[in-house]
Amino acid sequence: MHIVIMGCGRVGSALAQTLEQQGHTVAVVDQDPTAFRRLGSGFGGRRVTGVGFDQDTLREAGIEEAGAFAAVSSGDNSNIIAARVAREMFGIENVAARIYDPRRAEVYQRLGIPTVATVRWTADQMLRRLLPSGAEPLWRDPTGGVQLAEVHASAAWVGHKISRLQEETGVRVAFLTRLGEAILPSSQTVLQEGDLVHVMMRTDEVDKVEAAFAKGPEEEGGH
Numbered sequence: 001m002h003i004v005i006m007g008c009g010r011v012g013s014a015l016a017q018t019l020e021q022q023g024h025t026v027a028v029v030d031q032d033p034t035a036f037r038r039l040g041s042g043f044g045g046r047r048v049t050g051v052g053f054d055q056d057t058l059r060e061a062g063i064e065e066a067g068a069f070a071a072v073s074s075g076d077n078s079n080i081i082a083a084r085v086a087r088e089m090f091g092i093e094n095v096a097a098r099i100y101d102p103r104r105a106e107v108y109q110r111l112g113i114p115t116v117a118t119v120r121w122t123a124d125q126m127l128r129r130l131l132p133s134g135a136e137p138l139w140r141d142p143t144g145g146v147q148l149a150e151v152h153a154s155a156a157w158v159g160h161k162i163s164r165l166q167e168e169t170g171v172r173v174a175f176l177t178r179l180g181e182a183i184l185p186s187s188q189t190v191l192q193e194g195d196l197v198h199v200m201m202r203t204d205e206v207d208k209v210e211a212a213f214a215k216g217p218e219e220e221g222g223h
Contacts, residue, residue, distance in 0.1 A: 002066045004029065006052030006082050007073030011098065013038035015070060020045055027061035030073075053082035055089060068094035076100055083113045138198065145203055148174055153197050156216025163187035169212040171199040 001024050005012050008030040016026045016039060027046035028039065036047040050057030052073060063069065069086035071079035076099050083097040096114045099105040105115040137147040157165055162173050162185045175182050176189070177196040183189075191197070201209050 001025075001068060002027070002062050003068045003070065004058065004061045004063050004066045004086070006030075006069070006071045006079070007098075008032075008035035008038055008047075009072065009074060010038070012070070012072045015072065016045060017043060025062075027066075029057055029061050051078075053078060053085045055085065058082075058085065058090065063090050063092065066090075066092055068092065070096050070098075072098040076104055080104075080108055080113065083108075084111075087113065137203075140203070146200060147203050147206075148198060148200050149206070150196055150198050151201075151210055151213045153191065153195070153213045154216045155193070157191050157213070158193050158195075160191055160217055161187065162189045162191065164217060165191065165197075165213075168218055169199075169209050170205065171201045171209055174198045174200050 003019055003024050004027045005016050005019075006029045008016070008028050012028060012030070013035075016028050020026050020043065025045060026043075027048055028036065029048045029050060029052045030036065031049065031051060033047075033049045039045075039047065046061060048057060048061045050060070052058070052071065063086060066086075069083065069090075069092045071082040071086075073079055073082075079097040079099065083095045086092040087095045096116060097108065099108065099115045108115045137149040139148040140146070151171070153165070162176075165171075166173055166187075173185055175198050176185050176191075177183075177198070178192060179194070197213070199209070
């Protein structure tokens, strides 16, 4: 597949190199020609100096034969305009835009432009590691009554089955992240050290659930 990337910063250059290593052809667009140094001498793709939402610049980058477009410059507005041009003018289906402002990201998602709100996502992930309880939910249903969130499980739960965790805390375990991979657990799955537990729960029971996860399993005999 041919892929056009707008922005040759750290993200854009890493993306370009990874995609080329995977056998794709890549063109990188940036207003600053010195930015292409990040690609290294081994990069075999196109380097196009210009504005990433300019149609002639995009044509020079091969947008007309591209299967995907990524807008990862440092400007939210530029990224969104470029993503919309790629989608609406050139009919590219696989389009993604990097957005710094999470409130904007939600608006653009509704416009059908998949967005990656890098700073917010990274900050949330860091907060979850630094402050294991009380992080932002990953998803809420439209009524706000149910939410998906990562809940920190005490080490006391390690070695116990997911079925017991669900029974004692009143949640549904949606998935686990184990060694960086998401897995769908069965009732027989046993919690391992380092597992991140993502659960569906009622919003009004968050405090109760976090307390039960922090406390560990009830002692045998129900004390």
